[in-house]
Amino acid sequence: MAQQVRGVIARAKGEPVRIETIVVPDPGPGEAVVKVQACGVCHTDLHYREGGINDEFPFLLGHEAAGVVEAVGDGVTEVAPGDFVILNWRAVCGQCRACLRGRPQYCFDTHNAKQKMTLLDGTELSPALGIGAFAEKTLVAAGQCTKVDPEASPAAAGLLGCGVMAGLGAAINTGNVGRGDSVAVIGCGGVGAAAVTGAHLAGAGKIIAIDIDDKKLATAKKLGATHTVNSRSTDPVEAVRELTGGFGADVVIEAVGRPETYKQAFYARDLAGTVVLVGVPTPEMQLELPLLDVFGRGGALKSSWYGDCLPSRDFPMLIDLYRQGRLDLDTFVTETIALEDVEKAFERMHHGDVLRSVVIF
Ligand SMILES: NC(=O)c1ccc[n+]([C@@H]2O[C@H](COP(=O)([O-])OP(=O)(O)OC[C@H]3O[C@@H](n4cnc5c(N)ncnc54)[C@H](O)[C@@H]3O)[C@@H](O)[C@H]2O)c1
Ligand SMILES: [Zn+2]
Ligand SMILES: [Zn+2]
Numbered sequence: 001m002a003q004q005v006r007g008v009i010a011r012a013k014g015e016p017v018r019i020e021t022i023v024v025p026d027p028g029p030g031e032a033v034v035k036v037q038a039c040g041v042c043h044t045d046l047h048y049r050e051g052g053i054n055d056e057f058p059f060l061l062g063h064e065a066a067g068v069v070e071a072v073g074d075g076v077t078e079v080a081p082g083d084f085v086i087l088n089w090r091a092v093c094g095q096c097r098a099c100l101r102g103r104p105q106y107c108f109d110t111h112n113a114k115q116k117m118t119l120l121d122g123t124e125l126s127p128a129l130g131i132g133a134f135a136e137k138t139l140v141a142a143g144q145c146t147k148v149d150p151e152a153s154p155a156a157a158g159l160l161g162c163g164v165m166a167g168l169g170a171a172i173n174t175g176n177v178g179r180g181d182s183v184a185v186i187g188c189g190g191v192g193a194a195a196v197t198g199a200h201l202a203g204a205g206k207i208i209a210i211d212i213d214d215k216k217l218a219t220a221k222k223l224g225a226t227h228t229v230n231s232r233s234t235d236p237v238e239a240v241r242e243l244t245g246g247f248g249a250d251v252v253i254e255a256v257g258r259p260e261t262y263k264q265a266f267y268a269r270d271l272a273g274t275v276v277l278v279g280v281p282t283p284e285m286q287l288e289l290p291l292l293d294v295f296g297r298g299g300a301l302k303s304s305w306y307g308d309c310l311p312s313r314d315f316p317m318l319i320d321l322y323r324q325g326r327l328d329l330d331t332f333v334t335e336t337i338a339l340e341d342v343e344k345a346f347e348r349m350h351h352g353d354v355l356r357s358v359v360i361f
Pocket of ligand 2: 092093094095096097098099100104106107108109110
């Protein structure tokens with residue numbers, strides 16, 4: 001029987017979110033209902049609320065979550081009721097041209113639950129990134145559930161479901177940071193701080209954290225940054241060059257999502273180095289660069305969706321590293337909050353007070 005639970009809804013562009021009753025159908029074939037235990041507040045939720053992703057309101061926000069599978073539909077074999085899972089927003093299809101070439105992390109046909117969750121009056125909801133986990137329960141495709149060690153704290157584990165995985169993967173997978181590389185990270189919120197952590201885990205020699213907020217820089221230092229630059233007062237391109245023998249960093253990760261910070265990343269990179277764009281721009285943003293510089297400076301300009309992760313490969317491995325004390329996820333959980341406090345958490349995000357506010361159920 002369909003269930004009624006509380007969820008955080010964004011009704012219209014820029015309007016404060018509010019809690020409403022939502023209807024969660026029983027899982028159909030290939031689907032699962034998950035009892036959410038923890039869900040982090042990601043900047044992408046705010047992008048949805050502000051109409052920056054698309055205008056398919058009303059949105060059921062929340063997508064950085066861990067919980068326990070409550071029920072599964074017909075044909076589901078990968079997870080069972082009672083499993084502790086992290087929700088992922090890229091359930092791979094196994095059949096598209098990327099999957100068939102053995103590159104499922106680039107799957108071009110990822111999927112979500114087929115049935116819709118609704119408001120009480122039947123209005124269909126658009127779940128953020130096909131998840132919608134600021135809700136006591138949510139309906140997802142079974143492939144969006146990745147089973148991990150149930151000993152991990154849900155608040156920390158859930159963060160791998162989006163921002164922290166995006167940042168770790170931007171460094172490890174997309175940027176392919178290796179031992180001894182120099183790395184700069186522009187924007188050290190949840191995603192950028194995770195990129196710092198990923199660079200540290202991968203053995204980078206120099207890790208330069210750049211932000212306009214000293215609190216974020218202090219946390220980045222704790223997570224492995226060797227140098228910090230406040231780009232409000234210091235030109236970040238000059239600073240990175242100075243710290244790298246005048247050349248620039250091997251890998252520069254942009255975790256803000258703005259043309260001006262992308263340009264900084266482009267010019268703070270050594271010749272033949274790699275720029276990774278993990279910050280998400282909004283539709284009106286345009287980038288202008290001299291094409292001769294794009295050509296002449298060589299190297300790679302890459303985008304990173306979800307850190308090019310493969311949830312089935314990366315989530316259990318990263319949770320194991322966390323359990324061994326080699327990956328600090330707890331530092332990312334600045335505060336735990338109630339479902340009612342998501343709007344306040346958006347405000348705190350604007351003020352730069354938190355790495356992650358995590359809703360605990
Ligand atoms: N590619 C992906 O798969 C993926 C996944 C999750 C989030 N994101 C995106 O990553 C970006 C960061 O997300 P977040 O959750 O870390 O956000 P956040 O708000 O926690 O962090 C943004 C950080 O950027 C800093 N910043 C802002 N303007 C700056 C500037 N001009 N120069 C330097 N630093 C600046 C802020 O002080 C803050 O610390 C967002 O655009 C988000 O949508 C991408
Ligand atoms: Zn595919
Ligand atoms: Zn996110």
